[in-house]
Amino acid sequence: MFDVIIVGGGASGFYAAINIAEIDPNLKIAILEKGKHVLKKVRISGGGRCNVTNVESDPEKLIKNYPRGEKELLGPFYTYASQDTVQFFESRGVQLKTEDDGRIFPISNSSQTIIDCLLTETVRMGIKVFRQCALTRIEPVSREGQKRLWKVSTTKKEYECEKVLLATGSNPKIWKLIENMGHTIVPPVASLFTFNIEDQRISGIPGVSTNAEVAILPRYNSGLESTGGSKRDKRQKSQLSAEGPILITHWGLSGPVILKLSAWGAILLNDLNYHFPIRINWLPDYQLESILSLLMEKKEINARKTVVKARAVEFPRRLWTNLVKASGISKDEKWADVSKGKLQNLAEQLTEGSYMVEGKSTFKEEFVTAGGVELNEINFKTFESKIHKNLFFAGEVINIDAITGGFNFQNAWTGAYIAAQAIAKDN
Numbered sequence: 001m002f003d004v005i006i007v008g009g010g011a012s013g014f015y016a017a018i019n020i021a022e023i024d025p026n027l028k029i030a031i032l033e034k035g036k037h038v039l040k041k042v043r044i045s046g047g048g049r050c051n052v053t054n055v056e057s058d059p060e061k062l063i064k065n066y067p068r069g070e071k072e073l074l075g076p077f078y079t080y081a082s083q084d085t086v087q088f089f090e091s092r093g094v095q096l097k098t099e100d101d102g103r104i105f106p107i108s109n110s111s112q113t114i115i116d117c118l119l120t121e122t123v124r125m126g127i128k129v130f131r132q133c134a135l136t137r138i139e140p141v142s143r144e145g146q147k148r149l150w151k152v153s154t155t156k157k158e159y160e161c162e163k164v165l166l167a168t169g170s171n172p173k174i175w176k177l178i179e180n181m182g183h184t185i186v187p188p189v190a191s192l193f194t195f196n197i198e199d200q201r202i203s204g205i206p207g208v209s210t211n212a213e214v215a216i217l218p219r220y221n222s223g224l225e226s227t228g229g230s231k232r233d234k235r236q237k238s239q240l241s242a243e244g245p246i247l248i249t250h251w252g253l254s255g256p257v258i259l260k261l262s263a264w265g266a267i268l269l270n271d272l273n274y275h276f277p278i279r280i281n282w283l284p285d286y287q288l289e290s291i292l293s294l295l296m297e298k299k300e301i302n303a304r305k306t307v308v309k310a311r312a313v314e315f316p317r318r319l320w321t322n323l324v325k326a327s328g329i330s331k332d333e334k335w336a337d338v339s340k341g342k343l344q345n346l347a348e349q350l351t352e353g354s355y356m357v358e359g360k361s362t363f364k365e366e367f368v369t370a371g372g373v374e375l376n377e378i379n380f381k382t383f384e385s386k387i388h389k390n391l392f393f394a395g396e397v398i399n400i401d402a403i404t405g406g407f408n409f410q411n412a413w414t415g416a417y418i419a420a421q422a423i424a425k426d427n
């Protein structure tokens with residue numbers, strides 16, 4: 001018999017167990033993990049370095065990184081946010097560092113440091129960890145004169161406990177089980193992926209990176225199948241757009257701006273079966289008109305130089321060459337000889353190019369699933385189910401996910417911490 005059973009030996013499961021034990025060391029706590037190994041995702045996270053959290057700790061700003069969970073996490077982040085995570089690990093001897101973009105990693109650059117910390121703490125606090133022990137069923141048991149308990153059935157044996165925390169991540173079987181208990185599950189879709197694009201303008205130049213503004217366009221408004229009417233008439237403010245670093249890959253586009261769009265557009269892009277047009281402004285400081293005026297000026301200044309060699313602005317050379325070519329300007333053409341029409345083409349290529357995305361690829365550094373337990377069925381003051389007393393959720397099992405940057409783990413740490421307070425409090 002345990003006081004608390006935590007199902008799932010991942011980030012949120014371990015964090016919850018340790019925090020419960022810290023409040024009440026007398027509680028009997030068990031973690032049940034279906035796999036042979038615990039903390040598997042922590043191990044592979046951040047390319048093996050584990051991006052534990054992010055330096056952003058203002059709850060109002062922190063929530064902006066959560067396409068799902070933004071509203072619900074505000075309160076929880078006022079209770080427990082990234083600075084508390086940093087304190088948790090540093091007070092246990094893990095040295096952390098903040099990178100220029102705000103991501104926080106262990107100084108060791110190894111996720112093993114985080115794993116060691118969590119494992120050492122569970123041993124020190126007497127928390128039992130059962131591996132290869134998969135949850136198969138949970139049901140309430142009521143005996144006369146006794147508190148209502150949970151019967152937790154697993155592939156190994158049955159347990160009874162007072163409180164259960166489900167920290168099972170994105171696991172379809174457990175979502176089904178939770179659904180059978182009366183909860184709603186938002187269907188899972190991929191989040192954090194890169195865009196597959198086959199296009200001459202970005203082919204043969206993998207590794208090129210720059211800053212860009214990217215907008216997802218409704219299919220009918222791509223300008224790709226334009227029949228009559230100026231392209232500019234067809235311009236439309238896309239609901240989904242972002243600006244930031246972009247990376248050209250062997251398969252298409254990646255980088256923070258693409259990952260951000262993949263997260264915010266996760267449901268729409270899944271509906272579009274990952275076939276949709278995007279518009280790229282490779283020079284976000286310019287619009288079509290302003291870049292066209294600049295090109296006209298350069299035509300005068302660089303008259304005797306070739307367009308390919310004398311770039312109008314600071315810009316990745318190989319991408320410039322491709323865009324010049326796509327504008328119908330030949331390799332040897334001098335600025336003086338370029339027609340106004342071709343300059344207009346170049347201005348459009350630089351600030352309004354349309355590209356067709358034909359599928360997605362996994363971002364190996366980090367990928368998450370959108371979907372999970374419906375948010376309005378959870379009390380975010382305690383992370384307890386609103387349907388079942390003494391049943392708690394934390395981490396990716398809930399319909400919360402974030403963009404890349406350490407925010408997904410922060411959701412796991414925050415949910416686990418708050419659930420732990422509630423679980424330990426009235427024992």
Ligand SMILES: Cc1cc2nc3c(=O)[nH]c(=O)nc-3n(C[C@H](O)[C@H](O)[C@H](O)COP(=O)(O)OP(=O)(O)OC[C@H]3O[C@@H](n4cnc5c(N)ncnc54)[C@H](O)[C@@H]3O)c2cc1C
Nearest residue numbers: 008010011012034045046051135169366395396406408409
């Ligand atoms: C490759 C990769 C890299 C990532 N890198 C980062 C990063 O650097 N920073 C960041 O913030 N986020 C990162 N993420 C996301 C982050 O790993 C997750 O958001 C986080 O691990 C979620 O924690 P969790 O405890 O909710 O779920 P999980 O870590 O998935 O843990 C759930 C656990 O439950 C177990 N389980 C499932 N079903 C059962 C069952 N029936 N019985 C018992 N146990 C069960 C699973 O085996 C698993 O061990 C990355 C994700 C991936 C895939």
